[in-house]
Amino acid sequence: MSSTLLIHHLNDSRSQRILWLVEELGVPYEVKRYERGADRLAPKELKEVNPLGGAPVITDGGRNLPESGAIVEYIISKYGEGRAQPPEAGMLDNLYFTHYSEASLMPMLVQQLIFKMIPAQAPFLIRPLLNAIFNKISAGFIEPRLKLHADMIEKHLEKCGDWIAGGSEPTAADYMMVFCLEAWGNSSPFLLGPKTKAYVNRAHARPAYKRALEKGGEYKYAGDL
Ligand SMILES: N[C@@H](CCC(=O)N[C@@H](CS)C(=O)NCC(=O)O)C(=O)O
Structure with missing residues (x-):
């Protein structure tokens, strides 16, 4: 059994968070891609390390750990050597945004994506009807809620400085939030404010982020906003 941290990485996915994190921290690791x-789902081999079949997963010390938030917290606490820690004043922001990213924001973004996918995949003849229905639901239900999220994030970024917890380097909250904002920016950037876009681009400019892209291969959310 290898003693090196192994990252199970799926293209165009949340596992890019983990590659960015380990590159920032300088943790030795291996990647299994x-x-x-064609259906955009993960291959069945991922089920060997995660019964739910999704990415990311890490294998460390003979144990598999899925769930990106858990992985980010585990790696920072086990391998961080004091790095990626929020200043005391930013502890609550770090905690909040680390969990908000997957618990509140991603479900809204996934819902929006599904509402676009349903008409697109429907039989040609009923597509216009479904488009009309889902666009109406989206405009009335999802977009106003996403606007609340976008405004809340923008307001926070107006006051926190470069990184969410107010420190001089990214913390768990940033590793979690950047992926959400990349995915959001890729599908409907018009709701995102200027500070939010600059924040994503700041992450993209980091040498460790660029190295992570080289390690991970295809990642369709890497474009600047
Ligand atoms: N909340 C989980 C979500 C995991 C997840 O849905 N991963 C996506 C990639 S972004 C995936 O593996 N999708 C392909 C599939 O489920 O087949 C996490 O943060 O790790």
Whole structure:
């Protein structure tokens, strides 16, 4: 059994968070790459390390750990050597945004994506009807809520400085939030404010982020906003 941290990485996915983190921290690691199928789902081999079949997963000390938030917290606490820690004044922001990213924001973004996918995948003849229905639901239900999220994030970024917890380097909250904002920016950037876009681009400019892209291969959310 290898004693090196192993990152199970799926293209165009949340596992890019983990590659960015380990590159920032300088943690030795290996990558096992998985490719999405034509249906955009993960290949069945990922089920060997995660019964739910999704990425990311890490293998460390003979144990598999899925769930990106858990992985980010685990790696920072086990391998961080004091790095990626928020200043005391930013502890609550770090905690809040680390969990908000997957618990509140991603479900809204996934819902929006599904509402776009349903008409696109429907039989040609009923597509216009479904488009009209789902666009109406989206405009009335999802977009006003996403606007609340976008405004809250923008307001926070107006006051926190470069990184969410107010320190001089990214913390768990940033590793978690940047992926959400990249995915959001890729599908409907118009709601995102200027500070939010600059924040994502700041992450993209970091040498460790660029090294992570080289290690991970295809990642369709890497474009600046
Ligand atoms: N909350 C989980 C979500 C995991 C997840 O949905 N991963 C996506 C990639 S971004 C995935 O593996 N999708 C392909 C599939 O489920 O087949 C996490 O943060 O790790």
